[in-house]
Amino acid sequence: MFSKSTWLHLRIPFSFFLLPVYLFALSISPNFSEPRIVWSFIIIHFFLYPASNGYNSYFDKDEKSIGGLKNPPPVNKGLYQLSLLLDLLAVVLAFIKVNALFAAMIFIYGFISKAYSHPSIRLKKYPFGSWLLIFVFQGFFSLLMCYVGINGFGFSGLGVNRVILAGILSSILIGANYPLTQVYQHEEDEKHGDKTISRWLGIRGTFWFTLVVFLFAVPGYVLFFKEFFSIKYSLIFLMALSPVMAFFLYWFYGVLKDETKADFSRTMKLNFISALCLNAFFLYFFLDSTQVIQAIKAGY
Numbered sequence: 001m002f003s004k005s006t007w008l009h010l011r012i013p014f015s016f017f018l019l020p021v022y023l024f025a026l027s028i029s030p031n032f033s034e035p036r037i038v039w040s041f042i043i044i045h046f047f048l049y050p051a052s053n054g055y056n057s058y059f060d061k062d063e064k065s066i067g068g069l070k071n072p073p074p075v076n077k078g079l080y081q082l083s084l085l086l087d088l089l090a091v092v093l094a095f096i097k098v099n100a101l102f103a104a105m106i107f108i109y110g111f112i113s114k115a116y117s118h119p120s121i122r123l124k125k126y127p128f129g130s131w132l133l134i135f136v137f138q139g140f141f142s143l144l145m146c147y148v149g150i151n152g153f154g155f156s157g158l159g160v161n162r163v164i165l166a167g168i169l170s171s172i173l174i175g176a177n178y179p180l181t182q183v184y185q186h187e188e189d190e191k192h193g194d195k196t197i198s199r200w201l202g203i204r205g206t207f208w209f210t211l212v213v214f215l216f217a218v219p220g221y222v223l224f225f226k227e228f229f230s231i232k233y234s235l236i237f238l239m240a241l242s243p244v245m246a247f248f249l250y251w252f253y254g255v256l257k258d259e260t261k262a263d264f265s266r267t268m269k270l271n272f273i274s275a276l277c278l279n280a281f282f283l284y285f286f287l288d289s290t291q292v293i294q295a296i297k298a299g300y
Contacts, residue, residue, distance in 0.1 A: 005073035006082055009057040010050035014068035017275045021139065021170050023282035025146035027289060028166055028228075031157075039097040040149030047090035048106055052113035054083035059073045059117045063176060064188050070264060098149050105145040112137050125193060127200040134280035136176045137283045139171025162228045169220050176213035179206045180270065183262045207252045214248075229289055244274045 022044060026065075032240045058071065066072050087110040095103035115121045116133060124130050126215045132257065144158055146166055149155060154178065182198035183206045189196050198206045218241065225233035247270055 003076065005076065005079055006079045007240065008069060008073060009054050009075060009079050010086075011053040011057075012046065012050050012067035013059070014280070015045040015049045017068075017201070017271050018138065019045065019259055020278035020282055021142045021174075022146045022167055023286060024170060025143050025277060026150055027282050027286040028162055029147060029150045031152065033152075036098060036150055037151055039093065040146065040199065042054070043090050043093050044114060044146065044149065045096070047093070048109060051083045051086035051090065051110060054079050055114055058083065059119060059122075060192065062185075062188055064185070066185070072094075073130060089291045094149065094275075098152055101154055102145070102149045105141070105148060109137060109145060109168070120192070125195055126193050127197040131175065131197040131271070132179060135171050135175040135186070138178075139174040140167035143167040143170045165220075165224055166257075168225060172213060172217040172220060176210050176217055177271075177274065180210050180267060184264045198232060203255060203262045206262075207255055210248075213251070214245075219261070228233040233289070234284055236284070237281055240277045244270070244277055247273050 022041065026037065053068075057066065058075050060066070061075055062072050064072075067097050090105050090110065091103050094106045112133065116123045116130065123133055144163065146156070147153070147163055179196075179198040179201060182196045183203055185196070186203070189199055197209075199211050218238070222234040223236055224229070226238060251261065251266055251270065
């Protein structure tokens with residue numbers, strides 16, 4: 001259970017790529033407290049997401065590069081056991097440290113992630129089903145889950161317009177990026193019999209799909225910040241996204257000439273640039289919009 005390969009397959013640093021959803025939820029939270037921020041962050045990023053990664057790795061048994069691991073080591077039974085243990089700890093801690101709704105949402109996310117990869121269901125092998133699953137649960141559902149964990153709200157706290165819209169926007173951005181995370185895995189997915197959406201679209205089609213969906217997401221975020229906060233945040237958001245768009249277009253241009261450039265290293269580079277820029281923006285947005293920066297300047 002505690003072997004080096006087991007811990008590598010949990011891919012804990014990969015949680016950095018999913019952090020923007022949490023920070024977006026934090027940025028629009030009206031009832032956050034330090035203990036809930038700390039516990040919800042730990043539960044989601046150090047228990048729930050690694051458990052999902054480990055469970056997925058155990059049943060995929062990939063021999064070539066996967067998200068966050070260029071050369072994945074062989075999996076063992078300990079990985080399966082540890083992923084289940086982390087899932088259980090996530091649910092128990094969510095119940096003790098936040099509330100029953102947060103615990104239930106943590107359980108649902110863990111269950112869906114198992115359906116994604118378990119051979120008896122394996123939603124991953126269905127191109128549109130798997131994309132829709134990720135679209136809903138890594139975007140909309142995850143933002144609501146983070147929002148509940150940060151604020152300690154029940155169901156009544158989820159019916160706020162800006163929370164619903166934030167969840168939808170998170171889904172659109174996740175939906176744009178998800179096929180790109182599969183673009184270098186076509187050979188491995190074919191071996192497993194997984195007809196992923198990226199395989200269905202083809203390499204060039206994957207890039208076109210990402211570009212089109214991304215172009216729906218950006219105006220949505222701009223209008224969201226303008227409507228609920230300030231046009232200032234819309235402009236800063238566009239500035240934060242500019243390195244992401246620049247690298248994507250440069251990479252896309254290269255792939256149009258040579259499909260072998262749709263590889264692991266470039267995919268991870270785009271994911272890192274995207275996560276870095278979005279995390280920096282949402283952290284700034286949280287500190288500025290909640291007046292934490294002003295409070296620090298004032299000496300509080």
